Amino acid sequence: ILNVEQSPQSLHVQEGDSTNFTCSFPSSNFYALHWYRWETAKSPEALFVMTLNGDEKKKGRISATLNTKEGYSYLYIKGSQPEDSATYLCAFTGSGNTGKLIFGQGTTLQVKP
């Protein structure tokens, strides 16, 4: 089974702090990398889908970068707000089986007012 690792496991920051998390995935046979945001008692929601090495995506204060050669992606949140509190999941798909999505265990972010 392919391994997708996320770090840190949890993070506590103050409102206004900027933060970032890491997703590590197999660097061979890359097909796509997804980021999801999962709020408590809700369902995961897609943030970004990244497919090309060097991809950078942005949505408001949240952005992500992708390095497929070394097998990592960063998610950045600028000026964290309490409503950013959630678990952030990344998921990898390899070119050998494009129907499979392998999730990391997530980074849980808590933003204190």
Next chain:
Amino acid sequence: EAQVTQNPRYLITVTGKKLTVTCSQNMNHEYMSWYRQDPGLGLRQIYYSMNVEVTDKGDVPEGYKVSRKEKRNFPLILESPSPNQTSLYFCASSFYGAQGDGYTFGSGTRLTVV
């Protein structure tokens, strides 16, 4: 409203009693998947389907069956549930699969097998 609908939201059942969790999407999506979420283990894929009548195993398929007779529906069947299948289950769908806009998830089904 575009959505993935799972039923039931909560279910308590007894060991060995067959059950089906339904999943339906109204977005004409090609790809559908089932996941289970367990503490410390993250979301793990059970089965997925890339089109009608096309299904394949994910990472944890043992004890589950699926079918995809129509594009909109992808039920998850537990023929003989056991306590280790107690979990939070999610159905998800996507039009283009892994290189599309991401998967849309249902609200989840919390299953307890006693």
